[in-house]
Amino acid sequence: MNVRRLIPSTALAGAVALGIVALSACAGTSDAADGGNEGKLDVVASFYPMQYLAEQIGGGHVAVNTLTKPGVEPHDLELKPKQIGELGEADVILYLKGIQPAVDEAIAQAGVKNTVDAATLTTLEAHGTAVGGHEGESAEEHAAHAGEEHAEEEAGHDHGSEAGADPHIWLDPVKYAEVAKGVGSALEKADPAHAADYKKNTDTLVKKLGDLNTDFANGLKNTGTKTFITTHSAFGYLAERYGLDQEGISGIDPESEPSPARIKELQDKAKKEKVTTVFFETLASDKTARTLASDTGLKTDVLDPLEGITDASKGDDYIEVMRSNLTALQKALGAK
Known part of the structure; x- marks a missing residue:
């Protein structure tokens, strides 16, 4: 931050x-x-x-x-x-x-x-620059691996409600549904006269998010690679939910600059993990992403962290943009 x-x-x-x-x-x-x-x-x-x-x-x-x-x-x-x-x-x-x-x-x-x-x-977690499931690792082993490998890059970042916590919970439909239930309860409490409507609307939204989660789980189950590179590490919860490995160029803070060592690490990982695409986003600079893609012979595409909807967004609301993200991930990861 x-x-x-x-x-x-x-x-x-x-x-x-x-x-x-x-x-x-x-x-x-x-x-x-x-x-x-x-x-x-x-x-x-x-x-x-x-x-x-x-x-x-x-x-x-x-x-x-x-x-x-x-x-x-x-x-x-x-x-x-x-x-x-x-x-x-x-x-x-x-x-x-x-x-x-x-x-x-x-x-x-x-x-x-x-x-x-x-x-x-919901429950917040700490996500390093590289998050998601490393093949063959238990959750505990992965957490230790991520902490050791990227402790230096995460130093000085306070980007969550607790030190080191990743706040990008809305990019995981399951966690977002948990938040939706809490928001619904809050509105019911603040406006008891319309509590029944808030409850009904909450249930409808939770159902939509459940369907979205199912589509992500099925759509990303069989892929040629599990690794994707992003401008900044906003997709830690999404990667963890669907067994992917997110590699962020700039870490969780979108304004931090990657070190030369990090760029070299990403280039090596891209070759080893058969990465095809470097993702950038609509509200942050795409310069580093495009440079990395050019130097490594990779494609570029948009993976939207949904921090805001603009004319450049691939959809008019959260559900539509998330489905566009799913399509982009399926293409980049070689979904079968």
Whole structure:
């Protein structure tokens, strides 16, 4: 995580106070401005994966405001006083601690009763630069292997709710479903009058995620290789879920620069593991990925970490983009 983007606590506290005072003076005007949102549950989502859950589960009973607008890299988000003030006016806040330090600190200052940290709704794990199942290893052996092999590259990264924890839980449909259930319960508690609808919508979404998980499991069961290379290690949970080996160029932090030794390691691994493709993403630079692919004679393709939906996304929502990711992985891994 780029610590240079952290907002000093004193400055943030002042911004929170100003924002909350400004909005408190005209409470309810945000509903009028949005047109037709009066009477709905005001939900603030930190970035797209939380927005999607709020919209799918909340349906017509919620008005969702997302702090991270389309095209903005979530890790780089810097909050404006107005956004911080909106946090204090929210009925429910949905966020994922560890992805956006500026958001984490603003939420801590906002003091909203119904604040939901998605990281507490499932189990987080530590994923190194290389994650996923190494053939013949037990889970314990793999964890030891990953920790030893990449301890140096992970040093200094605090990108999860706990030191070393990987926050990219939404890229595993099973873990995302666990989060969805927790979000559903939170909305039921915040708005008991519509609890039945939230429960129904949660069940519908969990069913969709279950079907998605089945498609991934079946689609990636028989492949020519289990190894794929990505711009940064966002796909640790996905790789672990489906028995794959993710090799990240830049580790979990998308802004870190790979060492020459890491590039050489990836080149060697690509040849040994019969890797065909280097994946890049829509919201981060693809320069290093394309250079590595060119130097190693590999193809390039998009594997979307779904941190935001833009016109460049291969789908209009989470399910569609995840299915595009599955198709890309099947092609790259030589699925049979």
